[in-house]
Amino acid sequence: MEITPILDRDSGQPLYLQLYRHIRTLMEDGRIGAGARLPSIRQLSAHLQVSKVTVETAYQQLIAEGYAQSRERSGLRALPIEKAPEAVSRNSASNKSIYRGNGSFASSSAREMPPRTDSNETERRENRGALPMIDFQYGDIDVERFPLKAWRACLHHALDYDLREVLGYGHPQGDAELRAELARYLGESRGVHCTADQIVLTAGTQQSIALLCRILQLAGRAVAMEDPGYSRVRSVFADHKCAMFPIPIEHDGLSIAALKASKTAAAYVTPSHQFPIGSVLSAQKRHQLIQWANEIGAFILEDDYDSEFRYQGQPIHALQALDQDGRVIYLGTISKSFLPSVRMSYLVLPLPVAEASLARLASYNTAVSPLLQRAVMLFMREGHMERHVRRMRRLYQAKHRRLIHSLQVHMQDRVSIIGQKAGLHLLLDIHGKQRDELIALAEAAGVRVYSPAPQWSNPAQCPPSLIMLGFGGVPEQAIEEGIRRLAAVWFN
Numbered sequence: 001m002e003i004t005p006i007l008d009r010d011s012g013q014p015l016y017l018q019l020y021r022h023i024r025t026l027m028e029d030g031r032i033g034a035g036a037r038l039p040s041i042r043q044l045s046a047h048l049q050v051s052k053v054t055v056e057t058a059y060q061q062l063i064a065e066g067y068a069q070s071r072e073r074s075g076l077r078a079l080p081i082e083k084a085p086e087a088v089s090r091n092s093a094s095n096k097s098i099y100r101g102n103g104s105f106a107s108s109s110a111r112e113m114p115p116r117t118d119s120n121e122t123e124r125r126e127n128r129g130a131l132p133m134i135d136f137q138y139g140d141i142d143v144e145r146f147p148l149k150a151w152r153a154c155l156h157h158a159l160d161y162d163l164r165e166v167l168g169y170g171h172p173q174g175d176a177e178l179r180a181e182l183a184r185y186l187g188e189s190r191g192v193h194c195t196a197d198q199i200v201l202t203a204g205t206q207q208s209i210a211l212l213c214r215i216l217q218l219a220g221r222a223v224a225m226e227d228p229g230y231s232r233v234r235s236v237f238a239d240h241k242c243a244m245f246p247i248p249i250e251h252d253g254l255s256i257a258a259l260k261a262s263k264t265a266a267a268y269v270t271p272s273h274q275f276p277i278g279s280v281l282s283a284q285k286r287h288q289l290i291q292w293a294n295e296i297g298a299f300i301l302e303d304d305y306d307s308e309f310r311y312q313g314q315p316i317h318a319l320q321a322l323d324q325d326g327r328v329i330y331l332g333t334i335s336k337s338f339l340p341s342v343r344m345s346y347l348v349l350p351l352p353v354a355e356a357s358l359a360r361l362a363s364y365n366t367a368v369s370p371l372l373q374r375a376v377m378l379f380m381r382e383g384h385m386e387r388h389v390r391r392m393r394r395l396y397q398a399k400h401r402r403l404i405h406s407l408q409v410h411m412q413d414r415v416s417i418i419g420q421k422a423g424l425h426l427l428l429d430i431h432g433k434q435r436d437e438l439i440a441l442a443e444a445a446g447v448r449v450y451s452p453a454p455q456w457s458n459p460a461q462c463p464p465s466l467i468m469l470g471f472g473g474v475p476e477q478a479i480e481e482g483i484r485r486l487a488a489v490w491f492n
Contacts, residue, residue, distance in 0.1 A: 278419015
């Protein structure tokens with residue numbers, strides 16, 4: 001279980017009290033059920049970057065008021081509480097933001113990485129005695145630590161269910177029990193407010209965007225997108241004849257002034273970890289962005305990729321957590337925290353949009369296997385997913401530290417590091433150098449690095465000295481060797 005409140009250190013309210021009230025609300029809302037085990041004091045203090053005393057004091061308050069009980073060898077567990085009368089949903093049909101559309105649906109491939117060089121090239125290099133290739137491919141993850149034994153058991157157990165369910169076409173929105181698990185997980189880890197009925201499973205971010213183009217009837221309409229921004233999403237919008245408005249990125253996120261001038265029907269954003277720059281949308285701009293959407297009736301398409309992996313500062317809640325009027329559509333994926341081969345992403349639709357789309361969703365078949373959906377549900381329900389994400393956080397944090405340290409040792413002030421606070425990639429500004437030459441020199445030294453230029457709407461506008469490095473799939477022991485080789489050929 002993850003608990004991720006927004007702690008305001010400048011409010012004058014003690015942090016322990018903010019944390020206590022957040023957990024109490026989760027319990028009263030039923031998002032932390034009776035008997036659920038709360039994170040240990042050590043785990044939660046490390047996750048939130050607060051003192052152990054803060055967490056312990058919050059927990060003691062919960063115990064004192066009868067919300068939780070400490071059990072020997074079992075940790076702190078939530079106690080049953082009498083539910084208060086259910087409040088009206090923030091995305092209820094009574095809200096002013098009622099969507100009425102008549103879209104149909106189309107499929108799109110999952111988020112893909114740029115094409116690699118000939119896969120036999122590494123083998124040819126090694127056959128002729130060259131250095132083994134170290135590939136800083138962005139988007140790759142480390143699959144060596146994946147709990148295969150637990151995953152096999154979940155796959156096997158999935159076949160114990162009604163075969164008509166797991167071997168058939170499945171529910172148009174996806175497995176109901178998996179959607180319930182996702183709703184719980186997103187509420188705990190990202191502060192996302194939703195029910196299972198608001199979630200639609202897709203086979204990747206590109207399919208999510210294609211589906212939204214149909215649901216929101218965006219064909220031929222103006223759509224704003226961060227510039228730079230994920231090129232394959234831009235291509236999906238183009239395929240649906242959307243008029244694209246590139247919005248420049250400032251030090252604290254996308255330009256709100258440029259967004260307001262665009263007069264668009266929707267905006268695709270990556271507020272928690274801008275791709276590829278890595279910046280975080282400031283709190284002020286988050287509120288301004290939602291205010292913009294409310295004022296003109298636009299939708300915000302929030303892609304929360306890489307949100308699980310943050311290395312500096314407090315965890316950041318999703319933009320959707322601030323949305324009171326159903327203007328934010330949340331896009332997520334389990335590819336980075338689970339397995340890319342499963343190709344499973346999801347949309348969280350505002351309730352009015354979800355309700356208005358029910359009839360049309362009946363004709364939509366997700367490309368995600370119902371058997372895999374049920375197995376992922378079991379993987380989450382049995383706690384394997386949260387344990388795996390915690391392990392991968394530690395692993396990627398270690399790789400991130402190794403990469404930053406190696407850059408500081410071997411390249412020193414000859415490079416600037418951009419976007420190092422989160423995610424599985426960063427950008428390097430190689431002072432006084434040209435990207436094409438840098439990539440060629442790296443390849444000759446047995447290292448692959450990448451150009452971020454395709455992520456600009458006009459690639460020529462990408463600074464010529466920028467290089468993209470992904471580290472998720474690189475063995476930790478190979479990271480420093482790769483950086484050492486790069487420094488040797490780039491600066492000597």
